[in-house]
Amino acid sequence: MSEELGITVKRSEDFSRWYLEVVRKGGFIDQRSPIKGCDVITPWGYAVWEIMQREFDAMIKEKGVQNAYFPLFIPESLIKKEEEHFAGFKAEAVVATRAGDEEFSDPLVVRPTSEMIMYYMYKLWIRSYQDLPVKINQWNNIVRWDTKVTKPFIRSREFLWQEGHTAHATKDDAEKFLSGMIESYSKMYELFATEPLKLVRPKHDTFPGAGYTVVFDTLMQDGKVVQGPGSHFLGQKFSKAMDISFTDEQQKKQHVWQTCWGMTTRQIGMLIMHHGDDHGAVLPPAIAPVQVVIIPILFKGKEEPVLARAREAAKKIKARCFVDERSHSAGYKFSEWELKGVPLRIEIGPKDVEAGHVVAVRRDTGEKIIVKELSEIPKILDAVQKSMLEKSRAFLKDNVRDASTKEEAKKALLRGGFVRVQWCGSQDCDRAFKSETGGEIRGTALREEKPSGKCFCCSSVSKHVAYVAKAY
Numbered sequence: 001m002s003e004e005l006g007i008t009v010k011r012s013e014d015f016s017r018w019y020l021e022v023v024r025k026g027g028f029i030d031q032r033s034p035i036k037g038c039d040v041i042t043p044w045g046y047a048v049w050e051i052m053q054r055e056f057d058a059m060i061k062e063k064g065v066q067n068a069y070f071p072l073f074i075p076e077s078l079i080k081k082e083e084e085h086f087a088g089f090k091a092e093a094v095v096a097t098r099a100g101d102e103e104f105s106d107p108l109v110v111r112p113t114s115e116m117i118m119y120y121m122y123k124l125w126i127r128s129y130q131d132l133p134v135k136i137n138q139w140n141n142i143v144r145w146d147t148k149v150t151k152p153f154i155r156s157r158e159f160l161w162q163e164g165h166t167a168h169a170t171k172d173d174a175e176k177f178l179s180g181m182i183e184s185y186s187k188m189y190e191l192f193a194t195e196p197l198k199l200v201r202p203k204h205d206t207f208p209g210a211g212y213t214v215v216f217d218t219l220m221q222d223g224k225v226v227q228g229p230g231s232h233f234l235g236q237k238f239s240k241a242m243d244i245s246f247t248d249e250q251q252k253k254q255h256v257w258q259t260c261w262g263m264t265t266r267q268i269g270m271l272i273m274h275h276g277d278d279h280g281a282v283l284p285p286a287i288a289p290v291q292v293v294i295i296p297i298l299f300k301g302k303e304e305p306v307l308a309r310a311r312e313a314a315k316k317i318k319a320r321c322f323v324d325e326r327s328h329s330a331g332y333k334f335s336e337w338e339l340k341g342v343p344l345r346i347e348i349g350p351k352d353v354e355a356g357h358v359v360a361v362r363r364d365t366g367e368k369i370i371v372k373e374l375s376e377i378p379k380i381l382d383a384v385q386k387s388m389l390e391k392s393r394a395f396l397k398d399n400v401r402d403a404s405t406k407e408e409a410k411k412a413l414l415r416g417g418f419v420r421v422q423w424c425g426s427q428d429c430d431r432a433f434k435s436e437t438g439g440e441i442r443g444t445a446l447r448e449e450k451p452s453g454k455c456f457c458c459s460s461v462s463k464h465v466a467y468v469a470k471a472y
């Protein structure tokens with residue numbers, strides 16, 4: 001695994017290369033697998049994912065969601081049943097056509113998402129109102145054979161995610177559940193110390209088959225956005241197509257109301273591009289696999305008291321601690337943990353042992369703090385978490401610009417970030433603007449804003465306040 005430490009390029013010089021170096025050298029992912037776009041998530045990156053899983057899993061279980069596992073393969077004849085849905089994935093679908101010498105009469109699609117296989121089972125399981133609601137989530141892998149250039153975590157052909165799928169007796173119950181889920185994702189973003197823009201996607205850009213879609217768009221430091229978790233209100237689209245129905249209390253047949261929602265390993269890439277600096281990743285304490293790395297500064301003949309103090313500190317501090325006792329130089333270790341984004345570094349040398357304190361260094365600001373009581377450390381971590389979130393909020397606020405005409409929008413877009421416009425709601429305006437500038441309408445604010453005036457593109461009456469940005 002050894003290669004030259006340190007990032008050789010600044011974010012301002014080449015953001016894309018900077019990112020590739022951070023994810024690789026920081027130990028998050030290795031792209032050198034034999035399959036392009038199917039990357040190896042290395043232990044440090046996977047440890048971040050495990051924390052995200054643990055946190056979110058606890059949240060959904062509190063809402064009565066249960067985990068299950070459904071097959072990786074979906075018969076082509078089944079997935080084609082909901083045409084509009086399949087059309088959205090068809091171009092990226094990987095299809096298995098044989099096993100050994102046997103050709104399949106019905107080829108098997110490797111799941112690009114699990115609606116069809118799950119709802120096939122829901123149809124078997126749901127009979128009466130007493131069987132509802134069904135609230136199932138699965139943690140699995142997904143394959144979408146993207147033909148565009150891949151980017152580790154952000155755009156990969158195989159990725160990990162959770163996909164939750166619920167079925168309810170009433171529209172109201174489904175929508176209430178979905179807004180609770182949007183709240184859970186908001187809580188996840190607090191752990192990410194990241195302020196997203198919560199958007200309702202334009203109708204023409206909703207998840208294939210969905211009634212409406214709410215996404216969290218997050219601004220990266222290069223001014224482009226990365227889409228975060230999506231929460232979809234499916235209505236009765238699938239239940240009517242697949243006849244997922246139940247008899248209600250009056251013995252009347254009804255179709256269920258459905259939601260689905262997912263969050264992926266893309267979030268790891270988002271965190272790095274959102275918070276990172278020229279030395280590497282900067283992880284918010286809440287999701288850092290190691291929150292405090294303790295580095296003993298060793299001098300020949302004086303090792304023992306320093307090591308003893310370091311090990312003792314790791315036991316006493318109420319946080320995820322790691323004592324780095326490897327034989328590398330202290331400088332090497334500093335650089336490596338900086339790359340990985342560990343929020344707090346503690347240095348302990350012979351003089352610190354004598355003075356009865358430790359030196360803590362914040363990853364986000366570089367601030368050095370002399371700490372006498374180890375019980376102060378969790379408070380410092382809280383402060384890091386809080387100030388990273390505040391910084392993220394300010395970054396978003398500073399990067400939403402208003403534009404009332406196409407020319408203004410173009411100019412604003414050149415500066416990166418979101419451009420807020422008045423929009424007639426027509427897909428043609430979105431298309432025209434996108435082909436000219438690369439920026440697209442990402443959606444309208446979840447907390448709806450009142451339209452006024454004319455569409456920025458075609459000058460007809462505005463129906464929405466919309467947000468435009470360039471996206472990954």
Ligand SMILES: [Zn+2]
Binds near residue numbers: 425456
């Ligand atoms: Zn228009």
